[in-house]
Amino acid sequence: MNRVRIWLGALSIPLMTVPLPASAEDGYALWLKPAASSVRQMKANRLGDSATLMLAERELRHALSPDAPPVVLATASSPSLKMLGLKFKGLGDEGYLIRSVTLDGRKVILVAGNSDRGALYGAFALIRHLNTGGPAESIDLRSSPKVKLRVLNHWDNLDGSVERGYAGQSLWDWWTLPDFRDPRYTDYARANASIGINGTVLNNVNAKADSLTAPYIAKAAALADIFRPWGIRVYLSVRFSAPIELGGLKTADPRDPAVAAWWRAKADEIYRAIPDFGGFLVKANSEGQPGPRDYGASHADGANMLAAAVRDHGGIVMWRAFVYAETDPEDRAKQAYSEFKPLDGKFADNVLVQVKNGAIDFQPREPFHPLFGAMPRTPLMIEFQITKEYLGFATHLAYLGPLFTEVLDARTGHRPGETVADVVDGKAEHHKLTGMAGVANIGRDRDWSGSTFNQANWYAFGRLAWDPDLSAEAIARAWAAQTFGPDRQVIDTVTTMMMGSREAVVDYTGALGLAHLMATGHHYGPGPWVSELARPEWNPVYYHRADAAGIGFDRTESGSNAVGQYAGPVARTFAKPGTTPESMLLWFHHLPWTYRVADGRSLWEDLVAHYDRGVAYVANMQKQWGGLRDKIDAERWQKTATYLAIQNREAQWWRDASLAYWMSVNHLPLPAGVRPPEHDLAWYKAQQYPHAPGQAH
The missing domain is CATH 3.20.20.80 (Glycosidases)
Structure with missing residues (x-):
């Protein structure tokens, strides 16, 4: 699938060389920043008096710069739109169009839909477009939800x-x-x-x-x-x-x-x-x-x-x-x-x-x-x-x-x-x-x-x-x-951090298709050794099947045949280790620790490398975030920096506890030059967190 690129004029946003004063922030505003304060208000009119259109008008006045072109909000049924010949077919009840038009003799940006809900979604889309560097001139946007x-x-x-x-x-x-x-x-x-x-x-x-x-x-x-x-x-x-x-x-x-x-x-x-x-x-x-x-x-x-x-x-x-x-x-x-x-x-x-x-x-x-x-x-x-x-x-x-x-x-x-x-x-x-x-x-x-x-x-x-x-x-x-905000260095750095962050968590919690390795009940931290819960499928050992010979869940015909639940081409891909994506390898296959992955390393060497890569990514995010200290408000910067420090510590905990357990099972040494776990396996098993948040009850 070719993913749709949404507008963000990163190259059109000037790189700020002098940091602007960072105002206090606590995160409450989310991604809905108000416009910079000004005596003048941006011009927004609505053709209709529904509560939803009133909200849309208020959002535009709240979020857009006074220098933005005047905006008119309307629904397709408004008589003022009849002469424009706009095509609302296909927008459904929630879609919108945003277009530069001449209405009653003046140039405006029209935001309209078949319903006032469509106009509301259009108002937010216009705000998003302009506040991420999109041009106001000759604007022509049209969208409707693909999912109901x-x-x-x-x-x-x-x-x-x-x-x-x-x-x-x-x-x-x-x-x-x-x-x-x-x-x-x-x-x-x-x-x-x-x-x-x-x-x-x-x-x-x-x-x-x-x-x-x-x-x-x-x-x-x-x-x-x-x-x-x-x-x-x-x-x-x-x-x-x-x-x-x-x-x-x-x-x-x-x-x-x-x-x-x-x-x-x-x-x-x-x-x-x-x-x-x-x-x-x-x-x-x-x-x-x-x-x-x-x-x-x-x-x-x-x-x-x-x-x-x-x-x-x-x-x-x-x-x-x-x-x-x-x-x-x-x-x-x-x-x-x-x-x-x-x-x-x-x-x-x-x-x-x-x-x-x-x-x-x-x-x-x-x-x-x-x-x-x-x-x-x-x-x-x-x-x-x-x-x-x-x-x-x-x-x-x-x-x-x-x-x-x-x-x-x-x-x-x-x-x-x-x-x-x-x-x-x-x-x-x-x-x-x-x-x-x-x-x-x-x-x-x-x-x-x-x-x-x-x-x-x-x-x-x-x-x-x-x-x-x-x-x-x-x-x-x-x-x-x-x-x-629009600072290009902030946007680039934050985006780079984000895009690899989920993969880093996969790396330090269990790569190559391993899953369900967390501790019992609260699901906080590692517990690949857990094996004594009442139901077999509650236990992490049920999912990784690690022993001295190998690791992974055999879901091929020789095992549970879960691959048979997928359609032919997908089933055939997952049926053999050589064609299964390495990111899913141990989900579908129980393989020897000596199995050679695509880059020639043994499965054990590759698994260890993933743990180290995940920990390293978190450490690098700390450095990247540190470089933004003068460009982010102090409150949000400090909380994120503190959380990244927690993540760094816990990523190493996941890595060390997991490696200590795998080594107790496979009896293999760590590859040359790899740092050993900080503690022995008994220490990691002894850790208890009875009051971790979010537990089911």
């Missing part, structure tokens, strides 16, 4: 904690809602609208039935009222056993008429409070959550029953395909495909099956999920994790744009040239209901995401959900320019 539902999944609990959240407590203060409506709720909606996100699931997929009670529906309704003018719908995660827990029924069997009636009544209740409620997200029969299989019914039975409850209201159901058995599985990576592939075509037309980007669980690197392309009669909604559960929590700099695009660009093998993005946006299989979900990294921290650089992952998700063909590097450059 662009949704954040908040894993927020009703007690204010956030599962796998590393930016403090939940943004939602359920205790004071619906009465107190924190201004941050508006700022949250504004940030999402600026990058095209149009939906938010308010509560954890490990849902409590209480979220469906009248008091909590009222709380959700208050948030929906705040989000509505920004084009954002709210959704709720639901607990499948709610008819038992709340309704007093003896069963939650989706085939039972009383159960279906209970859900219809509950949906009616929600829609009375929230007329534009989006629908339900469901985690069922996974990690102890109840579901239809408890009653001998299928996932389709459960999803379709809920879909019928919201259908007349225009609602949808997002049914997660994250499942794995409670008994010893042949291969956990195969289970979602095995359960869902036979159900293709059996889901209602207002159901999306929500599939994680990889077959296990948001690892630093996984091959794309084999379900993409394998269920042509079912809309599949891809699920990414924006929060960094396995990539160093909030303190490690790991830009996820390359992770997202690596998956989206992957060829499925089902049709010539077909990519995962083609499946997700409906191009491949002509689905109109499409979606992309991201597990949010947002909390109550002042900087929203735990660090400035974590904001880039929220930003990148939104931009790619709008257009999966965008370039991760171009997105990084645009984010850097909007976040830190």
